[in-house]
Amino acid sequence: MVPNTPAEQTSENDFDKFVLYNADAVKTILKQHPQVIMTLSGHRHLSTRYLEEDHIAYFTMASTVTWPLRYTVFEVDKKQITYNTYDIRCDPKVREEAKQNMLAVDTKTFPRTQATPNTPQGNQDLLDLISSESTKSGKLSLP
Numbered sequence: 001m002v003p004n005t006p007a008e009q010t011s012e013n014d015f016d017k018f019v020l021y022n023a024d025a026v027k028t029i030l031k032q033h034p035q036v037i038m039t040l041s042g043h044r045h046l047s048t049r050y051l052e053e054d055h056i057a058y059f060t061m062a063s064t065v066t067w068p069l070r071y072t073v074f075e076v077d078k079k080q081i082t083y084n085t086y087d088i089r090c091d092p093k094v095r096e097e098a099k100q101n102m103l104a105v106d107t108k109t110f111p112r113t114q115a116t117p118n119t120p121q122g123n124q125d126l127l128d129l130i131s132s133e134s135t136k137s138g139k140l141s142l143p
Contacts, residue, residue: 001026001041002051002058005129007113015110018044030056037142038074038081045102045111047132048072048085055143057081064088067098068131078142085136102130 002023007015020026030036031054038050038057047068050059062070062085069088074081087095103126107117116126 001039001060002053004044004046004049004051004060005113006115012113013108013110015113027053027056037076040074046130047135048083049132049135050140052140057140059083061085062130067095067102069095069098070136080142081140083138099127102126 001020003009003016003019005015007013008019030039034055036056038059040059040061042061043063043065044060045063045066045068046060047062047070048059050057052058059072061072062068064071069090070085071088072083072085074083076082102111103118103123105112105118107114107122111126111130112118112122116122116129
């Protein structure tokens with residue numbers, strides 16, 4: 001729903017198509033309701049991450065059917081939101097083929113950007129961006 005990468009913020013390669021075109025209007029409505037603590041948007045080619053704004057966590061979750069083949073489990077109580085992201089259990093060959101299919105595209109094709117060209121370093125940067133191991137789990141305190 002909200003931009004999670006520099007390409008989404010700048011509309012590089014039309015990546016703003018992943019951002020709700022009227023996100024500001026929706027956020028204005030949501031922040032008027034204090035019971036709203038989070039939103040979830042899925043089937044992204046990014047592992048779990050969030051942006052927090054006005055005490056609302058806007059989560060983006062990975063796709064379960066393309067690399068990185070992940071899902072996220074949330075626990076919410078009165079004090080916090082806890083999340084853990086897990087790899088889909090599948091044949092390692094399927095996981096590797098999904099990754100190679102993602103890496104096979106050129107710089108002007110999703111999920112590539114100028115910052116992640118189809119080069120060895122660009123491939124590593126793209127894998128780091130998408131898999132985002134540091135964002136697979138976390139806790140957010142509630143107000």
